[in-house]
Amino acid sequence: MEFSDLVKIGTLGSAIDRDGMIRFKLLPEYLDLPLTDLFLIFKNNKVRYVSVIKEDETHGMRLLLDDTEIMTEAAEEKGVIIALPSNELAELQQNNGVVSYIDYNIVFSDEFIGKIIDEYDNGAQNIITISNGDKEFMIPLVEKYVQEINHDIKQIIVQNIEELRNL
Numbered sequence: 001m002e003f004s005d006l007v008k009i010g011t012l013g014s015a016i017d018r019d020g021m022i023r024f025k026l027l028p029e030y031l032d033l034p035l036t037d038l039f040l041i042f043k044n045n046k047v048r049y050v051s052v053i054k055e056d057e058t059h060g061m062r063l064l065l066d067d068t069e070i071m072t073e074a075a076e077e078k079g080v081i082i083a084l085p086s087n088e089l090a091e092l093q094q095n096n097g098v099v100s101y102i103d104y105n106i107v108f109s110d111e112f113i114g115k116i117i118d119e120y121d122n123g124a125q126n127i128i129t130i131s132n133g134d135k136e137f138m139i140p141l142v143e144k145y146v147q148e149i150n151h152d153i154k155q156i157i158v159q160n161i162e163e164l165r166n167l
Contacts, residue, residue, distance in 0.1 A: 001152055003047065006039055012063075014078040021054070021062035022075055024082060033092050033143050035063065041081040045127035071091075104132050104154045108161055116156075128156075137165055 007028040013023030026033070035055055040048045050071075054064040063072045074080040084092070090100070104116045106128075114132035119141075123129070126141040139161055140144050148157040 003045070005085050005087070006041065006047070007086050007089050008041075008081050008083050009033070009089070010082040012074045012080045012082060013038065014075055016071060016075050017059075018061065019056075019062070020068070021056060021064045022071055024061050025111070026061070026082070030089075033089075035082075038065075039083045039085070040070065041083050042074070042077055043079070093104075101156065102126055104128075104156050106139075107155060107157045108165075113158075113165070119122050137167060139164055 008027070010024055010026035015027070016022050030033045035052045037049065037051050040050060042048070048067075051061055051066040054068050056062045056064075072124045091107050101119050105112055106116065107113050114130040116128045117136070118129035119126060127138050128141055129136055129138050139158060145158050145160055145164070146156060147159045150156075
């Protein structure tokens with residue numbers, strides 16, 4: 001596995017509480033994933049593999065990891081990235097009903113305009129990248145641009161995208 005195979009799913013907090021747990025925050029699209037084994041990416045690009053012993057959401061989102069030394073180091077560094085390998089992440093998402101929009105068809109004004117080739121969360125909303133073979137452009141997945149999503153036929157009908165197509 002390469003470093004580039006890891007996908008950020010969240011970050012760890014900056015303190016271990018009296019129960020020996022550390023707070024964490026997941027990106028919105030990964031909130032429903034069960035956490036078992038994780039990679040932690042430190043600011044100096046050091047990567048550590050840890051297992052989750054316990055996950056608790058009664059007092060905020062908190063984790064107990066199998067290695068207290070690594071957990072302490074992560075808390076001291078602040079903002080350590082929680083990551084999973086892309087292949088594991090895709091399997092977890094599929095098994096837990098999390099939808100990926102990759103390969104969905106995009107329709108605008110009753111016309112097929114391309115397929116989704118990439119998606120990511122920019123911290124404010126999900127962004128999809130559409131390609132028609134010749135050109136690529138991005139659209140935020142927000143109400144202003146998304147008219148309808150049909151998961152059965154893998155299609156998203158978009159609106160108000162004239163300016164985005166011409167960027």
